Amino acid sequence: MSWTLLDSLGTLLTNVLSVPPTSGTLPLNIYTLVAYVLPACLSYYVVAVLVILPGTRMLRVALWPIIVFLAFRVVMFIDFSCGNPQRSYLNFGFTIAMFCIVFRTLDWAFLRDPLRRSARPSPSVLTDALDLATNIRGVGWNWSKGLRFPRDTRPTSRSRFAIHVFLSALLHGFICGLLHTAIQAFALEAITSLSWDTIFDNTLPPLIRYTRSSIISILTAFVIYANLQMNYDIATFIGVTVIQQDPAQWPPVFDEPWKATSLHDFWGHRWHQLARRSFIVLGGWPLGFRFGRVGYVVGSFLASGILHGVVAAMLKQSVEWWTMLFSFGMMAVGVVVEHVFTQVTGRRVDGWIGRVWTMAWLLMWGNLIVDGFARAGLFVSSSIFGTAAPAERIVEHYVTGLDRWLRACAS
Numbered sequence: 001m002s003w004t005l006l007d008s009l010g011t012l013l014t015n016v017l018s019v020p021p022t023s024g025t026l027p028l029n030i031y032t033l034v035a036y037v038l039p040a041c042l043s044y045y046v047v048a049v050l051v052i053l054p055g056t057r058m059l060r061v062a063l064w065p066i067i068v069f070l071a072f073r074v075v076m077f078i079d080f081s082c083g084n085p086q087r088s089y090l091n092f093g094f095t096i097a098m099f100c101i102v103f104r105t106l107d108w109a110f111l112r113d114p115l116r117r118s119a120r121p122s123p124s125v126l127t128d129a130l131d132l133a134t135n136i137r138g139v140g141w142n143w144s145k146g147l148r149f150p151r152d153t154r155p156t157s158r159s160r161f162a163i164h165v166f167l168s169a170l171l172h173g174f175i176c177g178l179l180h181t182a183i184q185a186f187a188l189e190a191i192t193s194l195s196w197d198t199i200f201d202n203t204l205p206p207l208i209r210y211t212r213s214s215i216i217s218i219l220t221a222f223v224i225y226a227n228l229q230m231n232y233d234i235a236t237f238i239g240v241t242v243i244q245q246d247p248a249q250w251p252p253v254f255d256e257p258w259k260a261t262s263l264h265d266f267w268g269h270r271w272h273q274l275a276r277r278s279f280i281v282l283g284g285w286p287l288g289f290r291f292g293r294v295g296y297v298v299g300s301f302l303a304s305g306i307l308h309g310v311v312a313a314m315l316k317q318s319v320e321w322w323t324m325l326f327s328f329g330m331m332a333v334g335v336v337v338e339h340v341f342t343q344v345t346g347r348r349v350d351g352w353i354g355r356v357w358t359m360a361w362l363l364m365w366g367n368l369i370v371d372g373f374a375r376a377g378l379f380v381s382s383s384i385f386g387t388a389a390p391a392e393r394i395v396e397h398y399v400t401g402l403d404r405w406l407r408a409c410a411s
Contacts, residue, residue, distance in 0.1 A: 025078065026077055026079065027079055027082045028078055028079065032078055037074055037078065039070050040067070040071050040098065040101065041101075043070055044067065044104075045130070047060055047067065047108055048129040048133040049125060050108075051108040051114060052125055052128055052132065053125065054114050057111070060105075061109045063109070067101065071098040071099070071102050072098075074098050075095050075099075075314060076314075079091065088377050088378060088380070091315055092311060092315060099307055099310075103278035103281055104277070106281060106282075107277065115132065115142060116142050117140055117142075118140055118141065118142055134235075137276075139251060140248075147273060147276065147277075149251040150251065150269075150270075151252075152252055156247070161240060162241050165237050165250075168233045169233035172230040173226075175226040176223055176227045178395055179219050179223045179226065180223055181399075183219050183220060183223065183379055184379060185395065185396045185400050185403070186212070186215075186399060186400075186403050197375050198371055198375055199216045199367070199374050204406075204410045205410050208407070208409055210367070212403070212406050213367050213370075213371070214363055214367060215402075216374075218363070220373065221362075225257070228254075229253060236250040253274065254270065260359075261354040261358065262348070262349040262350065262358055263335045263357075264339075264349070275304070276300075278303070279301075279307075282306075283298075283300050283303030284297075284299045284300035285299070286299060287299030297336055298329070298332040298336070300332070301328045301329060302325060302328065304328045305324045305326070305327065305328030306324075306325055308324040308328065308372070309321030309325050309372070312373065313376075315376040315377055323368055324368075324369060327366075327368040327369045328369070330361075330364075331365060
């Protein structure tokens with residue numbers, strides 16, 4: 001029995017830096033978790049330790065290609081959905097996580113000075129590294145310098161704060177399930193056959209077609225909002241209750257994005273800033289160094305477009321990933337137009353006119369972004385809260401009625 005155990009350990013260690021011998025993906029299980037996912041996460045934590053210590057820059061730079069390789073193995077060869085198309089959102093989420101690990105460690109690799117906590121440091125470097133590795137926006141570290149956080153209106157006591165975020169997670173999970181049901185109700189037959197390829201129905205005239213796709217896009221935006229808020233609340237609850245972090249380390253993730261009065265206000269402050277640093281490192285700084293402020297803005301949005309596009313293409317190879325690049329690039333164009341307007345007129349884009357402009361521009365190019373998600377197969381996936389929502393049948397009834405009314409208007 002001991003020889004069998006040693007042989008199994010030897011096989012596991014051999015496969016830690018190998019790739020599968022076949023072109024097929026591997027299901028998520030204990031073995032693939034230990035042999036594929038764990039090495040990527042541990043190497044990320046190691047760099048988090050090193051970036052706190054002085055004199056480790058060369059080692060961090062040397063480790064980065066290994067981290068890229070380990071993250072690539074996870075993305076390319078592990079199927080977190082275990083072959084179930086209705087759980088494709090798991091592949092999407094873990095692919096985003098691996099990309100963020102690559103971008104974040106790239107940022108850390110070239111830092112000259114060690115990172116420091118502006119909040120009270122712990123007695124252990126390992127504990128500080130755990131906080132840094134799980135601290136999505138770098139709150140309490142000099143790494144997050146320049147990032148503006150929304151005003152926090154949640155309770156200040158630890159117990160009431162924990163209860164608040166727990167209830168918020170349940171509420172936003174419920175909302176996410178209802179809205180996901182509403183989106184799927186627009187194409188129940190396609191969802192049943194797992195073949196929903198686009199939000200644009202070419203059998204409808206242009207006005208009805210884009211009205212319908214815009215409704216789906218708005219619902220999708222709120223699904224993303226509710227889903228991110230739910231996951232952030234869960235992470236906040238674990239951080240505060242299990243890891244015993246200060247609630248101040250978990251400031252609000254959104255700042256009422258529907259109240260944005262400009263694209264700069266929306267993307268720069270009100271929408272979540274979870275991946276802001278990664279996009280700046282990947283595209284903002286390189287293009288900003290060459291083309292100034294315009295290059296900084298365009299580069300950051302192009303980096304976001306590349307990430308979303310590549311992830312969509314990995315989920316479904318027939319998806320044209322460049323559509324994401326183009327759509328996010330147009331968001332950058334809108335921000336630049338606002339900057340030019342301010343330079344020419346001396347006035348900022350603001351007020352109700354700014355709000356109309358912002359929502360119109362977001363909706364115009366958001367249609368293409370949402371269509372990319374749809375063609376990647378995310379809409380046919382199930383929602384963990386969908387079947388638990390007692391109002392699911394009511395939502396389906398009214399949404400399918402709205403869809404029939406739109407089609408009747410087209411006839």
